[in-house]
Amino acid sequence: MKKLLLFLMAAIFLSASPVDKERSIYRTILNAIFPDKEVIHVWLDNPKKRAIFEKIKRVEVVNDHKRADILILYNSFDVPADNKIIFADGYLVFEHFKNRLVGGFYWQKGRPNLVFIKKNLKDHNISLPPTLKEYIEDDM
Amino acid sequence: MKSISRIYFFLIASIVAAVIYLYYGVSTTNIKLIKNLENIFVIQAGNFAENIEQEIKKHTDQDKRLYDLLKENEDVRKELEHTLSALVTPSFKYVYVLYRDEKGKYRYLLDGSKEDKGSFNQKLDVDKQKWNRCYETKKDQVLMQNNLEGLWITYLKPVVWGSGVEGVIAIDFSTRLPSTIAQATRPLENIFFYIFAAMGILVLILLYQTILSIRTKKESIIDPLTSTYNRNFLRSFLKSINPAKYQIMMLDIDHFKKINDNFGHKAGDLVLREVASVIKSQLREKDHIIRFGGEEFLIFLHKQNKECTAAENISKRLKESIEKRTFTYENTPIHITVSIGITSNPEHFKSVPDAIKRADEMLYIAKREGRNRIIFDNPDKEAHVSEKKTISEVKEALEENRIVCHYQPIVDIKTGDVVKYEALVRMIDKDGKTLLPYLFLESIAYTNIYTDLTKRVLTIVFDQIKLHHLPISINMNISDILDNKIFTIIVDEIEENIQLAKWLVIELLENEHISSVESMRERLSKLKSYGVKIAIDDFGSGFSNFSIFQNLPIDILKIDGSLIKDLDSSKISYSITESITHFAKKLEIESVAEFIHSEEILHIVKDMGIKEGQGFYLGKPSDTIKPEKSGLKQASEISA
Numbered sequence: 081m082k083k084l085l086l087f088l089m090a091a092i093f094l095s096a097s098p099v100d101k102e103r104s105i106y107r108t109i110l111n112a113i114f115p116d117k118e119v120i121h122v123w124l125d126n127p128k129k130r131a132i133f134e135k136i137k138r139v140e141v142v143n144d145h146k147r148a149d150i151l152i153l154y155n156s157f158d159v160p161a162d163n164k165i166i167f168a169d170g171y172l173v174f175e176h177f178k179n180r181l182v183g184g185f186y187w188q189k190g191r192p193n194l195v196f197i198k199k200n201l202k203d204h205n206i207s208l209p210p211t212l213k214e215y216i217e218d219d220m
Numbered sequence: 221m222k223s224i225s226r227i228y229f230f231l232i233a234s235i236v237a238a239v240i241y242l243y244y245g246v247s248t249t250n251i252k253l254i255k256n257l258e259n260i261f262v263i264q265a266g267n268f269a270e271n272i273e274q275e276i277k278k279h280t281d282q283d284k285r286l287y288d289l290l291k292e293n294e295d296v297r298k299e300l301e302h303t304l305s306a307l308v309t310p311s312f313k314y315v316y317v318l319y320r321d322e323k324g325k326y327r328y329l330l331d332g333s334k335e336d337k338g339s340f341n342q343k344l345d346v347d348k349q350k351w352n353r354c355y356e357t358k359k360d361q362v363l364m365q366n367n368l369e370g371l372w373i374t375y376l377k378p379v380v381w382g383s384g385v386e387g388v389i390a391i392d393f394s395t396r397l398p399s400t401i402a403q404a405t406r407p408l409e410n411i412f413f414y415i416f417a418a419m420g421i422l423v424l425i426l427l428y429q430t431i432l433s434i435r436t437k438k439e440s441i442i443d444p445l446t447s448t449y450n451r452n453f454l455r456s457f458l459k460s461i462n463p464a465k466y467q468i469m470m471l472d473i474d475h476f477k478k479i480n481d482n483f484g485h486k487a488g489d490l491v492l493r494e495v496a497s498v499i500k501s502q503l504r505e506k507d508h509i510i511r512f513g514g515e516e517f518l519i520f521l522h523k524q525n526k527e528c529t530a531a532e533n534i535s536k537r538l539k540e541s542i543e544k545r546t547f548t549y550e551n552t553p554i555h556i557t558v559s560i561g562i563t564s565n566p567e568h569f570k571s572v573p574d575a576i577k578r579a580d581e582m583l584y585i586a587k588r589e590g591r592n593r594i595i596f597d598n599p600d601k602e603a604h605v606s607e608k609k610t611i612s613e614v615k616e617a618l619e620e621n622r623i624v625c626h627y628q629p630i631v632d633i634k635t636g637d638v639v640k641y642e643a644l645v646r647m648i649d650k651d652g653k654t655l656l657p658y659l660f661l662e663s664i665a666y667t668n669i670y671t672d673l674t675k676r677v678l679t680i681v682f683d684q685i686k687l688h689h690l691p692i693s694i695n696m697n698i699s700d701i702l703d704n705k706i707f708t709i710i711v712d713e714i715e716e717n718i719q720l721a722k723w724l725v726i727e728l729l730e731n732e733h734i735s736s737v738e739s740m741r742e743r744l745s746k747l748k749s750y751g752v753k754i755a756i757d758d759f760g761s762g763f764s765n766f767s768i769f770q771n772l773p774i775d776i777l778k779i780d781g782s783l784i785k786d787l788d789s790s791k792i793s794y795s796i797t798e799s800i801t802h803f804a805k806k807l808e809i810e811s812v813a814e815f816i817h818s819e820e821i822l823h824i825v826k827d828m829g830i831k832e833g834q835g836f837y838l839g840k841p842s843d844t845i846k847p848e849k850s851g852l853k854q855a856s857e858i859s860a
Contacts, residue, residue, distance in 0.1 A: 187336075188336050188338060188344060189314050189316075189333065189336050189338075189344065189371075189392060190365070190370045190371040190392070191344065191345055191346060192345065193343070193344065193345045194345065195343060214323075214324075214325070215345075217343060
């Protein structure tokens with residue numbers, strides 16, 4: 081029975097779509113950055129990605145970046161100058177904003193890569209749980 | 221037929237097994253082929269990694285850490301990355317070198333990839349557990365990348381620097397590679413796909429054909445009107461039946477023709493359907509009902525044991541249910557009755573068809589005795605069943621002139637002279653044994669053979685009349701006179717021997733109900749117009765009714781032997797015989813006493829005033845006519 085359960089779980093994981101995988105990663109990231117917030121307001125520069133976030137518990141996608149708790153950037157290289165938490169999705173955006181953003185998620189060589197920047201996390205008083213500590217980079 | 225089906229089945233099974241085996245063989249070969257190709261690529265990647273390691277070592281000083289060397293020397297880095305990029309192909313998608321930092325993270329040293337290129341010291345999230353093995357074992361690793369997009373295999377080679385590992389050379393294989401290999405074997409897979417698809421279609425067609433065949437077969441054995449089985453079913457059923465397990469019932473609707481004539485065929489069809497439905501409702505699961513003829517149903521009743529009384533109970537129930545039921549056709553009530561004949565022990569017969577025939581004979585008796593009754597076969601007669609002759613045997617006897625007549629004298633009791641003879645039909649079997657009528661007449665009832673036999677008897681009798689100029693009587697059933705075909709034959713024979721007709725006496729057997737008195741009178745009158753005399757046989761038994769003399773032109777009354785034989789011991793027999801004799805005298809009808817078997821009986825008969833007598837005491841039946849003297853004459857001469 082146990083073997084059957086494990087087999088079924090593995091099958092579900094392996095058959096999960098990239099969207100599901102991405103949603104799972106963002107759920108972990110957002111819960112880590114905002115562990116105590118009842119509602120996390122997320123602003124996206126790519127409306128096509130709304131579906132990923134709308135299905136995450138406690139997350140509300142907002143159209144006005146001023147209301148947002150975090151800006152998730154997919155392809156913008158120009159963002160409002162306010163002191164919002166920024167997270168990059170994509171290596172080029174990550175490289176561009178690495179002095180301001182708290183972290184980034186991108187695919188490289190077929191592998192998902194997650195990076196948090198220690199200095200910027202500190203600037204926003206964010207403390208990550210131990211499970212994500214290994215993804216924190218001291219210096220970029 | 222069965223063996224052909226088996227061969228077909230074996231052939232199909234062999235073909236299917238061969239195709240499955242071939243498919244299994246090709247699949248195994250395919251897997252081996254892919255594995256071998258994979259190995260070739262892995263070996264090739266191993267060689268590339270080996271060259272990369274040598275190239276790195278050639279460009280660097282091994283006294284320093286590789287990370288430090290490359291960090292300090294950007295030119296060397298660029299040169300080495302250029303070398304690495306030369307190895308990148310559509311199959312080997314990424315070629316790069318990572319090192320493990322003090323925190324255990326993997327970071328780029330070199331990257332020759334043309335896309336997704338990492339920069340020096342940039343982190344790359346890899347499966348650390350597997351990559352660490354390179355550091356721990358200092359041996360090459362091959363990782364299957366099932367969960368990484370676009371990647372198939374990663375080949376890892378540690379860059380061993382002295383006693384330590386300075387980095388890991390990684391070559392990622394594109395998923396294009398296995399799909400390219402798979403494409404090579406796809407035509408073969410396609411062939412098998414089409415073979416299996418064709419076989420699947422073939423199986424579906426066969427399945428459809430089988431269903432169709434079963435449905436057609438079912439339709440071919442079911443009577444569409446009554447939804448009972450038909451004769452096609454009976455034919456196959458007879459092949460498998462164990463007669464000991466059944467009782468056979470033959471059921472016929474009485475006067476069915478009248479329903480058709482009075483109400484039309486639709487009403488007839490309705491009655492047939494309803495009767496079949498009533499019968500089915502009374503039967504059990506193991507019983508079988510077959511529409512045997514127009515309004516005739518043959519029923520096989522399953523026998524639980526030898527003492528089973530199913531036939532008795534079911535036949536009574538059926539008869540009563542049908543009699544009580546009102547069949548309604550276009551608001552007109554129709555009441556019907558049925559006649560039933562039953563063979564209780566079919567296993568006592570030569571074959572099941574013989575047992576069916578027996579049930580049919582019993583049905584015939586039920587009809588003859590007035591209809592609306594059940595007649596069981598007489599178990600006492602079953603001992604003779606095996607001696608009974610079949611239609612073909614009687615036919616053969618007719619063709620071989622083995623149908624003959626024996627003649628019993630009828631004597632004038634006063635004078636002792638033979639005044640006439642009664643012709644009694646006999647069959648000589650192949651062994652020369654003389655057979656009595658009950659052994660061969662029943663089987664040919666209602667057949668053309670019976671008609672032929674009647675004609676033959678008439679011919680023989682007229683030949684004897686011609687020879688001896690003596691009256692000779694022959695026995696006929698009432699139904700024979702009413703049967704158009706037989707009556708025509710009688711008339712034809714008489715007309716052919718018109719001069720001899722006055723010596724012919726037709727004795728009507730007193731064992732049948734007269735269904736049409738009017739028609740009977742008409743036909744007897746016609747026979748009498750040729751001079752033929754009509755006698756009523758066995759009077760005092762069976763259907764004896766004095767009104768017969770009122771309705772039919774009877775010349776002679778033959779008093780039944782069962783009354784005569786007991787005249788010396790039974791007062792009732794004496795009184796009845798006396799009354800009949802008195803009645804005959806009043807009507808001026810000749811009377812004949814049958815079954816005179818002793819001198820005492822003869823005297824009683826003589827005293828009663830009966831003119832003529834017949835019986836073993838007066839003369840036994842003989843194959844020839846000897847008109848000289850009767851037994852009585854001989855006895856009186858001897859005593860004188």
